[in-house]
Amino acid sequence: MRFASLTTPTGREPVLILPTPEGDRVLRLGHLAGDVAAILADPDLRERARRAGAEADAADLPRLDPTALAAPVVPGKILCLGYNYRGHVPDGADPTADDPAFPDVFVKTADTLAGPNEAVRIPRAATDVDYEGELAIVIGRTARDVALADALDHVGGYTILNDVSERAWQRRQSQWALGKCSDGFAPLGPWIVTPDEVGDPQDLLVEVERDGVTTVSQSTATTVFSVAFVIHHLSQVMTLHPGDVVTTGTPQKLPAAQAVHRPLADGDAVTVRISRIGALTTRFVAASAPDDSEVAA
Structure with a gap:
């Protein structure tokens, strides 16, 4: 199943996205729960949503806008990983030789969240904004002290997050918060795909396209820490609640893309594609000039 949230005149509403040959259709689920996280957290609601989707005549449903x-x-919290993909190594070399013992975890704050159609505003103080296309885990069951063997049972689904980063601010300190937490720096979506449709999360192709050019292409099979391990590891020190988002790091840019990389600028667009999940396109816009009240302050 593909769960999404629509913006309506009365607020956000959970929906089921039903693919058809004529395009995606929308089945409204507001009668089941107030949001997608509540549906993911309740086995009965998930089953009712599944039945509703199976019984619906998709041709009679409205097209997705x-x-x-x-x-x-x-999410109550967004937890992210750094340096979780192995890089390219010479033939015959051990690709695991430089693996860290534990994942490098950081937090993106609430104001970083953005929808799949929101443009990211480049802060006026930014000089080196970059993108990171990542597989995102959405927690479906409360997880605390979860055994590795049981960790995937706590996944509600998977989506895509662009971990937008300001490298200059990130390099100014050992902690990354100021480089990761500008407003809107966590575009998320477009929907959540349930684990039964995604299958093995360690067998997904992550690709990023910037202005029509593929800059990243790597399988989640090359991550150091699996989805299951990440959930197990985090749950040893904090409770993961339904709706929380955990991202799994970004692959390295392809050598050709690294050679010509430039900071994101007004008008740029980045698309993150992950097999069996979908695509998330983010547009970037320049910050507006300060108004008189800001200048006076």
């Missing part, structure tokens, strides 16, 4: 999509969940 992609511009109406909001972030599929509003």
Whole structure:
């Protein structure tokens, strides 16, 4: 199943996205729960949503208006990993030789969340904004002290997050918060795909396209820490709640893309594609000039 959130005149509404040969259709689920996280957390609601989707005549449902999509969940916390993909190594070398013992974890704050159609505003103080296309885990069951063997049972689904980063601010300190937490620096979506449709999360192709050029292409099979390990590891020190988002790091840019990389600028667009999940396109816009009240302050 593909769960999404629509922006309506009365607020956000959970929906099921049903693919058809004529395009995606929308089945409204507001009668089941107030948001997608509540449906993911309740086995009965998930089953009712599944039955509703199976019984619906998709041809009679309204077409999806992609511009109406909001972030599929509003997470209580967004936890992210750094340096989780192995890089290219010479033939015959051990690709695991430089693996860290534990994942490098950081937090993106609430104001970083953006929907799949929101443009990211480049802060006036920014000089080196970059993108990171990542597989995002959406927690479906409360997880605390979860055994590795049981970790995937706590996944509600998977989506895509662009971990937008300001490298200059990130390099100014050992902690990354100021480089990762500008407003809107976590576009999320377009929907959440349930684990039964995604299959093995360690067998997904992550690709990033910037202005029509593929800059990243790597399988989640090359991550150091699996989805299951990440959930197990985090749950040893904090409770993961339904709707929380955990991202799994970004692959390295392809050598040709690294050679010509430039900071993101007004008008740029970045698309993150992950097999069996979908695509998330983010547009970037320049910050507006300060108004008189800001200048006076």
